[in-house]
Amino acid sequence: MPQNTYDVTIVGGGHNGLVAAAYLAKAGKSVLILEANSEIGGATTSVRAFAEYDAMLSRYSYLVSLLPDQIISDLGLNFQCLSRKISSYTPYSRDGRDLGLYVARQWDQETADSFNQIDPTGAEWQAWQSFYNELAVFAEKIAPTMLMPLQSRSELKAMINMPEVWDYLMERPIGEVIQSRFKNDIVRGVILTDALVGTFASAFEMQANICFLYHLIGNGTGEWKVPYGGMGALVKELERVAIAAGVTIKVNSRVTSVTTTDSKATALLEDGTEISAQYILSNAAPQTLAKLRGTTPPQSLEGAQMKINILLKALPKLKSGIEPRLAFAGTFHANESFSTFEAVFADAKIGKLADKLPIEMYCHTLTDPSILSSELQDAGYQTLTLFGFHTPAALFEADNEDTKARALKAALASLNELLVEPIETVMAAVEVKSPLDIEAEIGLPKGNIFHKDLSFPFREDAQRPGWGVETDDPRIFICGAGAIRGGGVSGIPGHNAAMAVLAAFQID
Numbered sequence: 001m002p003q004n005t006y007d008v009t010i011v012g013g014g015h016n017g018l019v020a021a022a023y024l025a026k027a028g029k030s031v032l033i034l035e036a037n038s039e040i041g042g043a044t045t046s047v048r049a050f051a052e053y054d055a056m057l058s059r060y061s062y063l064v065s066l067l068p069d070q071i072i073s074d075l076g077l078n079f080q081c082l083s084r085k086i087s088s089y090t091p092y093s094r095d096g097r098d099l100g101l102y103v104a105r106q107w108d109q110e111t112a113d114s115f116n117q118i119d120p121t122g123a124e125w126q127a128w129q130s131f132y133n134e135l136a137v138f139a140e141k142i143a144p145t146m147l148m149p150l151q152s153r154s155e156l157k158a159m160i161n162m163p164e165v166w167d168y169l170m171e172r173p174i175g176e177v178i179q180s181r182f183k184n185d186i187v188r189g190v191i192l193t194d195a196l197v198g199t200f201a202s203a204f205e206m207q208a209n210i211c212f213l214y215h216l217i218g219n220g221t222g223e224w225k226v227p228y229g230g231m232g233a234l235v236k237e238l239e240r241v242a243i244a245a246g247v248t249i250k251v252n253s254r255v256t257s258v259t260t261t262d263s264k265a266t267a268l269l270e271d272g273t274e275i276s277a278q279y280i281l282s283n284a285a286p287q288t289l290a291k292l293r294g295t296t297p298p299q300s301l302e303g304a305q306m307k308i309n310i311l312l313k314a315l316p317k318l319k320s321g322i323e324p325r326l327a328f329a330g331t332f333h334a335n336e337s338f339s340t341f342e343a344v345f346a347d348a349k350i351g352k353l354a355d356k357l358p359i360e361m362y363c364h365t366l367t368d369p370s371i372l373s374s375e376l377q378d379a380g381y382q383t384l385t386l387f388g389f390h391t392p393a394a395l396f397e398a399d400n401e402d403t404k405a406r407a408l409k410a411a412l413a414s415l416n417e418l419l420v421e422p423i424e425t426v427m428a429a430v431e432v433k434s435p436l437d438i439e440a441e442i443g444l445p446k447g448n449i450f451h452k453d454l455s456f457p458f459r460e461d462a463q464r465p466g467w468g469v470e471t472d473d474p475r476i477f478i479c480g481a482g483a484i485r486g487g488g489v490s491g492i493p494g495h496n497a498a499m500a501v502l503a504a505f506q507i508d
Contacts, residue, residue: 003248005276006032008501009267011255011292012283012443012480014042018238019494020281020479020501022075025245027502032275033247034267036254040239042283042442043449044489046232046371049309050429054373055383057309058231059433060442060449062364062385065218065225066490067234070147074495079237081225082367086330091320091418092118092186092337098319098418100327101186105223119184127181131191135216138165142457143220146485146492149499150459150468170456174212175203178338188338193331193360193389198449198487200304200392202345203338207301210454214487224331226367231489258282258292260475279475279501283494285451286482288443293476303435303447304348306357306388306407311429314380315363317420328363328384335359335414341389348390353406356414361386381428386411393435393446404432451482459484467500469493477501 008024010017013035021031039045043060064081072079083105090101102114107129115125141160145151151159157166168177174195182188192203195212202208216222227234243249254270258280265280282289290297315324336358344354365372365382372381388411396403408430416422435447444451459468468484469477479497480486486493 004274006030006248007277007505008032008279008281009034009265009275009277010281010283010479011258011267011289012036012042013040013249013251014283014480015044015234015238015489016480016486016491016494016497017281017283018235018242019071019075019491020283020498021247022238022242022245023495023498024501025242025247026075027498029502029505031247032277033242033249034253034255034269034275035249035251036443038251040249040251041232041235043444044231044235046230046235049431050311053311053376053381053429055311055376055381056230056232056371057311057383058227058364058371058385059309060307060438061231061489063224063362064227064234064489065223066214066488066492067218068143068147068490068492069219071491071495075238075241077234077237077241079234080228082228083223083225084330084367086326088190088331088333089322089327090186090190090333090336091318091327098321100318100320100322101190102322102326103190103330105330118186124182124184124187128187131181134162134165135222138162138169139217139222140220143217146217146457147495150457150466150484152461152463153456153458154461156458169209169213173204173206174209178203185337185339189336189341189358190333192338192341193333193336196341196389197387198303198305199454200301200345200348200390202342207453210456213456214454218488218490226364228368228370230364230368230371234489255292257294258289258476260473265475279477279504281477281479281497281501283480284443285445285448285480286478287445287452289471289476289478293473298452300445300448300452302393303438303444303449304390304392305435305447305449306391306404306411307433307438308386308388308408308411309431309433310384310386310423310427312382312384313426313428315382316423316426318418319420320418325366328361328382329366330362332361334361334418336389344390348392348395351395353391353395353403354410356417357391357407357410358389359386359411359414360389361415386415391435393439396434396436400434400436404434407434408432449481450487451480454487455484457485467496469497469500474504
């Protein structure tokens with residue numbers, strides 16, 4: 001007779017659900033993960049996207065910054081992330097010349113020379129260093145709080161004790177400080193990208209501030225690293241640790257409803273099976289959880305990014321003359337000036353797809369070729385992961401396939417104007433995922449990679465203390481990206497939900 005009663009049931013087998021399960025099982029709780037799809041991992045899987053090529057691509061999530069070292073240590077994960085020497089490269093043209101802004105992860109002479117080329121006065125590089133030095137101190141102070149009970153707004157502000165930085169990050173639109181401290185449109189755009197990844201917002205809307213904050217505070221450094229072996233390596237390791245701790249995982253197990261009483265929570269499966277537990281954790285989006293409970297879903301921005309995965313026969317050459325292995329090793333920005341971002345956002349809001357999209361991309365295999373077979377490595381193949389900005393789900397609703405084709409053309413147009421020859425000349429295979437595809441395949445509402453709008457990592461002073469994972473039902477917690485301090489590949493909401501549930505067990 002199969003077991004149908006557990007201490008904790010987790011709906012959804014994404015990386016956060018696995019983190020929560022591992023913590024709870026290590027604390028002696030019986031835990032069941034119910035995953036609707038045929039494999040666990042959600043947005044953090046690696047897949048053979050192109051059947052004819054032995055290449056395991058991180059189809060959705062692709063870089064790691066927010067995953068705390070503490071979680072890796074606590075759970076005993078054998079998982080490695082690799083640093084990139086280059087932070088970013090942004091080609092641009094001036095006076096008929098093809099140039100580029102090169103930014104190393106650690107400031108060096110080449111970076112200084114690149115800034116001096118874009119602004120011979122030196123004002124831009126001085127502003128850059130001052131700005132990011134402030135953010136580094138801020139990140140170092142706020143990062144440890146991510147694995148603690150939520151502090152109130154006033155408590156966190158006092159603890160950090162950087163009132164000017166707090167003001168421009170937490171109180172005023174990020175576009176204001178970018179415009180006031182930087183003069184060059186390209187430099188402004190490079191900074192703004194971190195405020196817009198997965199976020200359909202203007203630089204002058206506070207939602208952009210929250211996105212920017214999360215992109216700068218990971219592990220107190222904000223460094224974005226390459227997962228060795230691809231994102232699927234993290235899932236495999238979390239699965240190993242969870243199973244070793246006693247977690248039961250069931251795939252092809254779609255939950256159709258969640259109900260509770262004063263003493264238990266019940267998940268009903270598609271096949272009619274009822275699973276009882278003392279608590280339920282939802283790794284699904286809050287909108288999905290609301291449907292399962294029969295309550296009103298929270299309002300949220302729709303997803304606004306198109307993901308393109310490309311397998312290349314070789315890296316393309318750039319008109320600026322930079323070595324391609326340098327240009328694509330970090331984050332490569334194309335058509336991403338501040339003014340372009342604002343113009344494309346305004347057009348997208350009224351249903352217009354840009355002729356040339358702002359895009360950013362990076363080449364995983366320059367840092368970690370292990371995701372390719374030895375044959376592909378020897379032949380010189382590379383991967384290219386491309387992220388298209390301001391492509392909200394609404395643009396695709398009338399005709400998803402036709403709009404994807406037009407969006408792909410618009411994305412490649414932005415890239416090709418920077419290349420000696422079109423990217424198509426070295427392209428072996430390509431796949432395009434719209435926000436609607438992302439929703440259909442991994443259940444993210446309207447393709448929102450954060451499940452719902454990101455939240456600042458604190459509670460308002462009048463709100464009840466907690467971990468940011470609580471719902472209006474004491475038997476149900478959120479352990480996915482939709483929690484406060486969720487979003488990104490972090491494991492943070494999984495950890496925090498586990499801590500909240502363990503505290504609830506003590507009260508019971």
